[in-house]
Amino acid sequence: MRDDVHQAATAGGTPANWPPAEIQKAHERSETFGLRVSIRPDYDVLSSAALELKREQNHMLCMQAMPVMETLHEQIANTHSMIVLTDAQGLILHSIGDDDFLPRAAKVALFAGANWAEDQQGTNAIGTALAELRPMVVHGDQHYLAANHFMTCSSVPILDPHGDVAGVLDVTGDHRSYHQHTMALARMSVQMIENHLFTATFREALRVSFHGRPEFLGTLMEGIVAFTADGRFLSANRSAQFQLGMPLAALRAHTLPSLFDVTCAQLIERMRTSADQHLMLNLGNSAVVCARVQFRRATHMPNSRPPEVHDAANPSARTTGAQASGVAAGLSRLKYLDTGDPQVASVITKVRKVIDKDIPILITGETGTGKELLAQAIHNDSSRRDGPFTAVNCASIPESLIESELFGYEEGAFTGARRKGAIGKLLQADGGTLFLDEIGDMPHPLQARLLRVLQERVVNPLGSTKAIPVNLSIICATHRDLRDMIAQNRFREDLYYRLNGLTVRLPPLRDRTDLAIVVQKMLQYESHGNAYENAHESAHQPPLSIEPEVMALFESCAWPGNFRQLCNLLRTAAAMVDEDGVIRREHLPDDFFDNVSCRNPPAQCDTPLTSLTSPTSLTSGTPPNADVLAATNTRLQDVATAAIASALTHHGGNVSAAARALGVSRTTIYRRMPSVEPTDD
Structure with a gap:
């Protein structure tokens, strides 16, 4: 031990055996x-x-x-x-x-x-x-x-x-x-993580959860052991190792019969015929334990590859909760989505009441309002949180492929089919949640097949005569008016009423009252999740913040792209920010200003740039005179060029000052006025 540390410790009254060995x-x-x-x-x-x-x-x-x-x-x-x-x-x-x-x-x-x-x-x-x-x-x-x-x-x-x-x-x-x-608390949290990892890794295996006391089943105290379909030992969690009295190395020499005195066939038969929720099993040491048995997909899909193997072969098919954006990682529970807006709070209150009650949820709202983020949070707050969250965007898959993507297919089902076939999204979601985004874009003929799955809870892969049971929760989302589509015979009415057990609407960003809080959370992620490209910057870089003037611009923006647009804008601004970490007007992309001062939906905003390109308002500070602009036949580009020329003249050719007055970047001025020779700060 270092003498200086030892002396400092003992001088301060710490026991002489400090620190521990x-x-x-x-x-x-x-x-x-x-x-x-x-x-x-x-x-x-x-x-x-x-x-x-x-x-x-x-x-x-x-x-x-x-x-x-x-x-x-x-x-x-x-x-x-x-x-x-x-x-x-x-x-x-x-x-x-x-x-x-x-x-x-x-x-x-x-x-x-x-x-x-x-x-x-x-x-x-x-x-x-x-x-x-x-x-x-x-x-x-x-x-x-x-x-x-x-x-x-x-x-x-x-x-x-x-x-x-x-x-x-x-x-x-x-x-x-x-x-x-x-x-x-840290130990308990790690035990929880390890159990989640265990369940996710051996989802296709036969899993026996057990404890000597039935009230401890489903808690961190339960032991979990995984076996193959023929009873070979795969692994056991820490609690199982403790209860069985053997470490993993010793348990690997065992089988299901040697540990629980029952064969795989006997266990499955007892599970199938038992009226009780739990089974009683004998351990090798003559102790009797209460047990639950889970054996899902491996019993009805012995010839199918596990989802993770199929996904590795086809990266585009990866659909898990971790695919949400970086911001989603910090907003993956319902409570974290409640940031002060009363409309969103009402949505969260409603969905909390129907979670785990087998009631389908339909989320509506404009594109980019966070529908998948809400669906992921619902899944993570449900009892299915340990199961898969499988997201399918019905609008992004070609119509010719969406049936095979959803239902899967057997080998040789069609020309170009993979060897051994492929498991579809419906079966990938078995035991978890299936999120069908943009359900209004699902082809009409396929809607009937989906309705049958929802009613009968079975899936028929293409080219197969087998009906495979499936256990999943359904959440759908759309930005379309499904009732209007029903009137036009573009969406099945019976499917609509099967999907909208609870319909909620996420408000567009321009109508929310919690914009400042949302922006702050996103900036926190950018500061602590993605920033700090090197060590020297990280030690001294301040947290990101927004100039009040820019926040006022955010409040007046129409946000046609909603959260998707805001997230991308903040990420760009964070990359351009100066050493003080303050986001100013010059750090914002040029096209952002197209949507400022337009609080109506984009389709109702015909000339969003006029209030920003009026030479009178930009140089004198007076409100924009829309009548003067409307009275001229000058094209909008000419008005913008004139505004820039006027601002440069007013500020003596200083590009930075002119850019701040116009609310645009210096790049915009250089691009529109290439012949000017401005000065700068």
């Missing part, structure tokens, strides 16, 4: 890495593209961990802390936390894209937990680097279903507000 070992390792206590490391932070690749490589971990992180954050909110998820090498994949702590953490590169392995950051809970393969708490000046002494970190390794390290869940906060229960 594992911390002393970690300090020794840190020294061998060539680190020094007082230095600030040269943070090696991944670019946004490289980080997205790492997230994709850890797709399953991220998808299962993010909802758990959000729940944990609720429990520790307002405690000057944050929650971090890393991969198996200590690279931070995601983080969420309190607004007052995130900027402090950013100064030491505790954000997505930074690596916190011991050879990078010295002794710290993440890196040391990976090195020791055990949960670790590193408190205050137990950190090797002095720059990290302001925080206390509690980290727990996450094991994948095969017993290998998949990553780390870490809770970090101000060392002065550390609570002894933090580690317990």
Whole structure:
């Protein structure tokens, strides 16, 4: 142990055996890495593209961990802390936390894209937990680097279903507000993530969930063991290993009969004929446990490839909840969508009342209002959250392919069909939620087949004579008027009434009252999720903010593209922002101003640029004179050119001043007035 640390600790009244032995070992390792206590490391932070690749490589971990992180954050909110998820090498994949702590953490590169392995950051809970393969708490000046002494970190390794390290869940906060229960919460959260990973990995297997007491089934205490269709052991979660009294290595020599004294055929028959919700099984040690058995798709689709294998062969077919935009990662629960708008709050109240009641939900609203985001949140708040979320955009799939995409097909069903066939979206969603976006664009003949699936809960793949049972929840969305389509015989009335158990409408962005809050949340994501391209910028870059004048422009914008448009605009502005992190008019794309001062829908706004291109209003500051512009026969481009020339004259050729007055970028002035030789600030 370092003498200076030991002396400082004992001088402050800390017991002489401080720090613990594992911390002393970690300090020794840190020294061998060539680190020094007082230095600030040269943070090696991944670019946004490289980080997205790492997230994709850890797709399953991220998808299962993010909802758990959000729940944990609720429990520790307002405690000057944050929650971090890393991969198996200590690279931070995601983080969420309190607004007052995130900027402090950013100064030491505790954000997505930074690596916190011991050879990078010295002794710290993440890196040391990976090195020791055990949960670790590193408190205050137990950190090797002095720059990290302001925080206390509690980290727990996450094991994948095969017993290998998949990553780390870490809770970090101000060392002065550390609570002894933090580690317990982190451990429980990791156990939850591991169980979700286990279920997702062995969705096609025969799974036996068990416990000696029936009230513990369905809780973190239940053991889960996965077997093949013929009873060979696949894996067991931590609770199962504890109850069976054997580690994974020993359990791999066992089978279903040797562990539970029953063959696979006997178990399935007992499950089929039993009137009870649970079965009683015998363990090898003569103990009797209460059990639930799940054996879904493997029983009725023995010849089909698992969905994940099919998707890997066809990347365009990947339809999981993790496909939502980056913003969606932080808004994947209904409560996070409730940002203050009364219309949205009413929608959330309604859908909460019908979740898990087998009532189909139809979401209406303009394109870009967040219909898929709402559908994903409904799924994540339902009892099907551990099942797949399969999204299908009916408008983006060619009419000739949509039937095979939805229903799947057998080998040789048609020319060009894959060998062994393909599983369709309906069966991919088995046990979870099927989201049919733009349902109004589904071909009329296919609507009858979908109606049969919804009524009979069976699927007939193309070229197959077998009817395959399917268990799924349906959420649909459309921007069309389905009643009008029914009147035109373009949409089946019987299907409409089967889909609209509850119909809700998401308001367009221009009609929402929570725009400022939405913008703030999006900027937080840009600041902490995608920003910080290199270490030196990350240590000093301030959080993103918006100039009041720009926020006023946002409030007056029609937002024809709704959230999709706003997200893209903020991402562009964040990339162009200056060192102070403040988004100003010159950071906005030129076409944004086409929609300013137009609060009506785009189809009703014929000349949105006139109020921005009036030379009178731009140079004198007086309101735009629409009558003068309407009285002229000058084309709008000429008016814009005249406005720019007038503004340049008024500001003595200063391009920056003219651009600010016009509300456009300097690029626009250079493009429209190429012959001018302006001055600049």
